[in-house]
Amino acid sequence: MQFRLEKRREPSQVMVYFTPFAAVVLTMVIGALIFSLIGYDGVGAVREIFLTPLTNAYKWQDLGIKAAPLIIIGVGLSIAYRANVWNIGAEGQYVIGGVAGTGVALLTYGMTGWWVLPLMVIAGILGGMAYAAIPALLKTRLNVNEILTSLMLTYASVQLIYFLIRAPWKDPMGMGFPQTRLFSEAARLPTIIPGTIVHLGVPIAVLVGLVAWFIMSRSLFGYRMRVVGAAPQAARYGGFSENKTIWMAMLVSGALAGLAGVLEVAGPFQRLVPGFPTNYGFTAIIVAFLGRLNPLGVIIAGVVLAITFVGGEVAQTTIGLPDAATGIFQAMMLFFLLAGDILIKYRIRRVGVQQTAGAA
Amino acid sequence: MDLTLAILVTVVGASTPILIAALGELVVERSGVLNLGVEGMMLIGAIAGFVVQFHTGNPYLALLCGALAGTASSLIFGFLTLSLSANQTATGLALTIFGTGFSALAGSSYSARPVTLMPPLFPAEMASHPLAKVVFGYSFPIYFSFIMVVAIWYFLHRTRAGLILRAVGENDQSAHSIGYSVIGVRYLAVMFGGAMAGIAGACFPLLLTPQWAERMTAGRGWIAVALVVFASWKPFRLLAGAYLFGLVMTMELYAKAGGGPLSVIPSELWAALPYLATVAVLVLISLRRDASTNAPACLGKPFLPAN
Amino acid sequence: MPHRLELTGITKRFPGVLANDNVSFAVRPGEIHALLGENGAGKSTLVKMIYGIMQPDAGEIRWDGVPVVVPNPKAARKLGIGMVFQHFSLFEALTVLENIALGMDSKIPSRDLEARIRQVMSTYGLLLDPHRTVATLSVGERQRIEIVRALLLDPKLLIMDEPTSVLTPQEVEQLFEVLRKLAAQGCSILYISHKLHEIKALCDTATILRGGKLVDTCDPRQETSRSMAEKMIGAGLKDIVRVGERTLGAAKLVVSRLSTHKAGHFDVPVSDVSFTVRSGEIFGIAGVAGNGQNALLDALSGEIRSDDKEAVSLDGYPLGLLDTTGRRKRGLCAVPEERNGHAAVSDFTLSDNSVLTARDRLGMVMLGLINSGAAKTYTGKVIADFAVKALGPASTAGSLSGGNLQKYIMGREILQKPSVLVVSQPTWGVDAGAAAAIHQALVDLAAAGSAIVVISQDLDELRALCDTLAVINMGRLSQPRPAGEVSVEEIGLLMGGVHGAAEAHDAVPA
Numbered sequence A: 001m002q003f004r005l006e007k008r009r010e011p012s013q014v015m016v017y018f019t020p021f022a023a024v025v026l027t028m029v030i031g032a033l034i035f036s037l038i039g040y041d042g043v044g045a046v047r048e049i050f051l052t053p054l055t056n057a058y059k060w061q062d063l064g065i066k067a068a069p070l071i072i073i074g075v076g077l078s079i080a081y082r083a084n085v086w087n088i089g090a091e092g093q094y095v096i097g098g099v100a101g102t103g104v105a106l107l108t109y110g111m112t113g114w115w116v117l118p119l120m121v122i123a124g125i126l127g128g129m130a131y132a133a134i135p136a137l138l139k140t141r142l143n144v145n146e147i148l149t150s151l152m153l154t155y156a157s158v159q160l161i162y163f164l165i166r167a168p169w170k171d172p173m174g175m176g177f178p179q180t181r182l183f184s185e186a187a188r189l190p191t192i193i194p195g196t197i198v199h200l201g202v203p204i205a206v207l208v209g210l211v212a213w214f215i216m217s218r219s220l221f222g223y224r225m226r227v228v229g230a231a232p233q234a235a236r237y238g239g240f241s242e243n244k245t246i247w248m249a250m251l252v253s254g255a256l257a258g259l260a261g262v263l264e265v266a267g268p269f270q271r272l273v274p275g276f277p278t279n280y281g282f283t284a285i286i287v288a289f290l291g292r293l294n295p296l297g298v299i300i301a302g303v304v305l306a307i308t309f310v311g312g313e314v315a316q317t318t319i320g321l322p323d324a325a326t327g328i329f330q331a332m333m334l335f336f337l338l339a340g341d342i343l344i345k346y347r348i349r350r351v352g353v354q355q356t357a358g359a360a
Numbered sequence B: 001m002d003l004t005l006a007i008l009v010t011v012v013g014a015s016t017p018i019l020i021a022a023l024g025e026l027v028v029e030r031s032g033v034l035n036l037g038v039e040g041m042m043l044i045g046a047i048a049g050f051v052v053q054f055h056t057g058n059p060y061l062a063l064l065c066g067a068l069a070g071t072a073s074s075l076i077f078g079f080l081t082l083s084l085s086a087n088q089t090a091t092g093l094a095l096t097i098f099g100t101g102f103s104a105l106a107g108s109s110y111s112a113r114p115v116t117l118m119p120p121l122f123p124a125e126m127a128s129h130p131l132a133k134v135v136f137g138y139s140f141p142i143y144f145s146f147i148m149v150v151a152i153w154y155f156l157h158r159t160r161a162g163l164i165l166r167a168v169g170e171n172d173q174s175a176h177s178i179g180y181s182v183i184g185v186r187y188l189a190v191m192f193g194g195a196m197a198g199i200a201g202a203c204f205p206l207l208l209t210p211q212w213a214e215r216m217t218a219g220r221g222w223i224a225v226a227l228v229v230f231a232s233w234k235p236f237r238l239l240a241g242a243y244l245f246g247l248v249m250t251m252e253l254y255a256k257a258g259g260g261p262l263s264v265i266p267s268e269l270w271a272a273l274p275y276l277a278t279v280a281v282l283v284l285i286s287l288r289r290d291a292s293t294n295a296p297a298c299l300g301k302p303f304l305p306a307n
Numbered sequence C: 001m002p003h004r005l006e007l008t009g010i011t012k013r014f015p016g017v018l019a020n021d022n023v024s025f026a027v028r029p030g031e032i033h034a035l036l037g038e039n040g041a042g043k044s045t046l047v048k049m050i051y052g053i054m055q056p057d058a059g060e061i062r063w064d065g066v067p068v069v070v071p072n073p074k075a076a077r078k079l080g081i082g083m084v085f086q087h088f089s090l091f092e093a094l095t096v097l098e099n100i101a102l103g104m105d106s107k108i109p110s111r112d113l114e115a116r117i118r119q120v121m122s123t124y125g126l127l128l129d130p131h132r133t134v135a136t137l138s139v140g141e142r143q144r145i146e147i148v149r150a151l152l153l154d155p156k157l158l159i160m161d162e163p164t165s166v167l168t169p170q171e172v173e174q175l176f177e178v179l180r181k182l183a184a185q186g187c188s189i190l191y192i193s194h195k196l197h198e199i200k201a202l203c204d205t206a207t208i209l210r211g212g213k214l215v216d217t218c219d220p221r222q223e224t225s226r227s228m229a230e231k232m233i234g235a236g237l238k239d240i241v242r243v244g245e246r247t248l249g250a251a252k253l254v255v256s257r258l259s260t261h262k263a264g265h266f267d268v269p270v271s272d273v274s275f276t277v278r279s280g281e282i283f284g285i286a287g288v289a290g291n292g293q294n295a296l297l298d299a300l301s302g303e304i305r306s307d308d309k310e311a312v313s314l315d316g317y318p319l320g321l322l323d324t325t326g327r328r329k330r331g332l333c334a335v336p337e338e339r340n341g342h343a344a345v346s347d348f349t350l351s352d353n354s355v356l357t358a359r360d361r362l363g364m365v366m367l368g369l370i371n372s373g374a375a376k377t378y379t380g381k382v383i384a385d386f387a388v389k390a391l392g393p394a395s396t397a398g399s400l401s402g403g404n405l406q407k408y409i410m411g412r413e414i415l416q417k418p419s420v421l422v423v424s425q426p427t428w429g430v431d432a433g434a435a436a437a438i439h440q441a442l443v444d445l446a447a448a449g450s451a452i453v454v455i456s457q458d459l460d461e462l463r464a465l466c467d468t469l470a471v472i473n474m475g476r477l478s479q480p481r482p483a484g485e486v487s488v489e490e491i492g493l494l495m496g497g498v499h500g501a502a503e504a505h506d507a508v509p510a
Helices: A013-037 A042-055 A058-084 A089-109 A115-142 A146-166 A201-218 A220-230 A233-239 A240-271 A280-290 A295-318 A322-342 A355-359 B002-030 B038-056 B058-084 B086-108 B132-137 B139-158 B160-170 B172-178 B182-207 B220-230 B233-257 B267-287 C045-052 C073-078 C096-103 C108-125 C139-151 C169-184 C197-200 C224-231 C293-300 C323-331 C350-359 C372-385 C402-414 C432-448 C459-465 C490-493 C501-507
Strands: A002-007 A345-353 C004-015 C019-025 C030-036 C058-063 C066-068 C081-084 C156-159 C187-195 C205-211 C213-218 C251-258 C273-278 C282-286 C312-314 C332-335 C419-422 C451-455 C469-474
Touching: A013 A042, A013 A280, A013 A295, A013 A322, A042 A058, A042 A295, A042 A322, A042 C045, A058 A089, A058 A280, A089 A115, A089 A146, A089 A240, A089 A280, A089 B086, A115 A146, A115 A240, A146 B267, A201 A220, A201 A240, A201 A295, A201 C066, A220 A240, A220 A355, A220 C187, A220 C350, A233 C350, A240 A280, A240 C490, A280 A295, A280 A322, A280 B086, A295 A322, A295 C251, A322 B058, A322 B086, A345 C332, A355 C066, B002 B038, B002 B132, B002 B160, B002 B182, B002 B220, B002 B233, B002 C273, B038 B058, B038 B086, B038 B182, B038 B220, B038 C096, B058 B086, B058 B139, B058 B182, B086 C213, B086 C372, B139 B182, B139 B233, B160 B182, B160 C096, B172 C096, B182 B220, B220 B233, B220 B267, B267 C490, C004 C045, C019 C045, C019 C058, C019 C205, C019 C293, C030 C169, C030 C197, C045 C156, C045 C187, C058 C156, C066 C432, C073 C081, C081 C139, C096 C108, C096 C139, C108 C139, C108 C205, C139 C350, C139 C402, C156 C169, C156 C282, C169 C187, C169 C197, C169 C490, C187 C197, C197 C224, C205 C224, C205 C469, C213 C224, C251 C451, C273 C469, C282 C432, C282 C459, C282 C490, C293 C419, C293 C451, C312 C323, C323 C332, C332 C402, C350 C402, C372 C402, C402 C419, C402 C432, C419 C432, C432 C451, C432 C459, C451 C459, C469 C490
Parallel strands: C019 C213, C030 C187, C030 C205, C081 C156, C156 C187, C282 C451, C282 C469, C332 C419, C419 C451
Antiparallel strands: A002 A345, C004 C019, C004 C058, C058 C066, C205 C213, C251 C273, C251 C312
16 A cells, blocks of 8 residues: 555645644654653653643743744744745844844933833834845845845844943943843833733734734735745736835835844843844744744744743753753644645545556 | 964864855755755754764764764755655755754753864874975865865766756756656755765864854854855855855954954954855855856756656 | 557546546557647647656557556667657756767767767758757757657657647758658657648658547548548537628737847847737737747736837837836736746636736725725636636636636636737647637637737647738747738748748748
8 A cells, every 4th residue: 555645626725724733733742752762751841841831821921922022023924935035034133123122222211201112113123124124135136045145144133232232232230241231111111911021012913913914815915925926927927026025025024023123122121131132033934834824823823832932941940851852842843834735735645556556 | 384374274174064064055956956954954963973972082983973964864854845845945944943953952961071173184294394284284074075076076067977966956857757766866965965064064073162062053054055156056166165254264263362453343243254254245146147047947946747 | 560559448547537548559660650639638648658757547558569568768768769748858058968968878978979969960960069058059959959869769669749839830841851761761750749731741640539538540641631620629610700801990009119138048038029000900920939929928018118118009108118017007918828827826716816917907906905806706707708617716727727727817818808918829738629719709809999919839820810920030020911911931931030032032941
């Protein structure tokens, strides 16, 4: 008995939605097996990473604040990837967004007023857009691969933080620590549920996802992204300029990454520290794919990935699982998802031996 | 003289892993596959090489195991993109994320435990004179990288197997209709690329910093991918590109060490320089008239037989 | 003497289709045997099984009287079967020599190979420089590589899959000479085509397929073109219905000194093209593939914009600077040659594909939002009016057959009532029924007063359809002539790049 792939007449919508769930479940099963094999408590690891954050109500607020930046960045990436614009440098745009927001916070240090925070947010969005504009410019003008440029700029952005907090923005009262001073009250993101750490960024993330979903599914902008990604030549025939689309995709994804950056620096961090680049920008790539490049899916996927982050920390303290295990689980999810993609356009058929010889 | 020599040795050390990884990726891309997982495969090679060196002290065995680990990880990529025709860009990224996590997990119990660096290939007497040292003073991977530049050029342009590999990268459907196994050729290329990335990764603990550090390849895998574009998919240009980067990274090291005219510029800028230089180099190459005409026509496109 | 090739009861099934149903026929040594049928009749599947690319589900292949299994093309070549594909299996970035070397199953030192290539070339008059890069060669020259590659293996059976669709009439004649020479030496030839006059001129026997079944094996010289066509199509032929005597109206589309820049490396631009199409006129542009047709279509549709606003004008209004959307709003619609990925997006629903080109003329977008109801209604109308076989507006374009997708695309443009319609290869790869429907729709649109430009490689189609004919060669357009006044020979010479009577006289093949 052998298997053979057979093209479906129509792509299967069922598989589009089923495979991400299958990928998560498979990751839990295979992950438990692998971690058991290499000498860890595999079942315990899966339980702590995937279930504890859900069953333990105390962890929900952690989930919210971890999911928010993943969703915001992931939504932006899902729009860009739809258009086949491979912005891999969301981490860099997130960093620059945070840096720009910090700049405003430090300039307005000690001032009060409702306008400080919105100004920071605008600065953060513009920062992210500006940083994404570099690969967009190079791609549209010179056809330089955006994957490589956006990624290289990410590495450079991290050095920019190190430079800023070591020299010009260093906290004068910081006892030599490389970090900025703590933002003043007006520059901090308010919490929305008293007594928790859940900040304004959480509802913003959900709102971003919903608005993006509406735009992507109903508007000509969304249509433009989809058609340029699916068939660039047809897009040109339909009157959509490819360069303009690249610019839009890059700027939107950069803006959202920048937004996530400024919300993060004004929320959980409240100052710029060397640990600010938290790899949300890279994890959001997984979020975008797991969410099937659909903003609503991205919201769910963002929560799933947040679960693994929170759960990873739990597993670290309870069963001594190294921090890096989280990354492996996340990568496995993406692997299984990509492997499952083939089921959208193909079905697996069992074939007898005779026919197999024919199919060879 | 001594300083020049020391700089030269540093440049060679910094260039070699990039060159080896880029050579592997060049062959992969010539077969029409874009594997963006070089960074991840390098990290897996690095931890494998480190662990073997730590336990056996045999650097050649360490390199071999680095190559095997790199190959094994490339098979994940190969299975997904070739057998299941998954998106190559996304799968490559997934491989890098996986390699980062896997190496960090495997290396978590080895932090701050030193290994010995790989000794030079030739006996010390042969390299006693400073000038002789320039020729005979390096360890095996350096000579290996040079040999591979020539060997890959010869393979691609003078052998039938190389012709087939190029044909598969140029027009997979035609190669298939003539009767070549597109998927088979690409599997071999991807595995070769994995082995080279693994060796390149193993060079980090064996040649550069004799210990394990998370993400110790620091984006060098991505620079290798960029260099392949820069080199227009030609092995000898890759050699030039890799040494250019080796030079930039060496300047960073000297700037950080302090003193001299280099330290006027903040060390963070030096650290960012290889990445900014990569962007600059990509811009420069794109200004050339024939920039993308050398790119294999099927690069990055999944292959499914038309019938 | 046994048959060179004998097929008995060959059956091949694909999901939902019976591609070949119990097909049996035989080819003698030295025979030129036609395999005749419409697109989708199962010709290609059948030869792919002979050449080992696919395996039959049932049936037997005998080679020189012995039953054989052909597991792959390599085994086929070992038996002595050579094949020249309709879509060449060539590598553009490689040289002629490298391309041929790739087709050889054994490693031959390149110097020896080159000597053998030169020998085959001079024997059959197939001239080529082995060291040129394929990308720089014309389509006819590329076909020569394929033929040389096949001949180097001393084949006993040569399969030619639609070899003349890319050639000028003169090149076709040269090809026939080569094939006759080969047959005289004992090589059998299996010649796949749907062009009846070619088969009558060349072949000894014709096997006709329809819907995967064998309809008849006959002697084409004893048949009329019409009788073979009816066997091929299965019903009486439908002729295009024209509305009485038409008078052409005022000039509608005026193209004046239109040129494009060379975009890609291997792209042929158009230079200094001028012509006028009047209301009610169908203007045909003939030419061998790769002579600038794509650039011309893009320059007319607006995918390539001109620097000169007067280069393209409609009813006196200059369109040169506008993009496709701007030109469509003014009433100029276009259908490019490639259906999948250019005229339509395979992964999109038909409804979404309607938004691609009909959104502005039919008000499918309001305030940046898509009115999906309007798109759906319009798509339903296209499906109904053009008899598109599809489940409905929600079917993806990729799920339609080539002919049905083409009917949908033509319908999508025609129902927008464009005042100018430019189409390239309107019936390429489309079955006869769909082709007739598309031709009729074009004639009706012209009768309603639109100006139509048809770019095609199919001379029969152009002569049946057009009022005026011109030929494109190396990006230049010949003087337009009334279709009734110009002979096939003249068009053929123009397609080969020969302009003017004196030149034409010298160029007649000796």
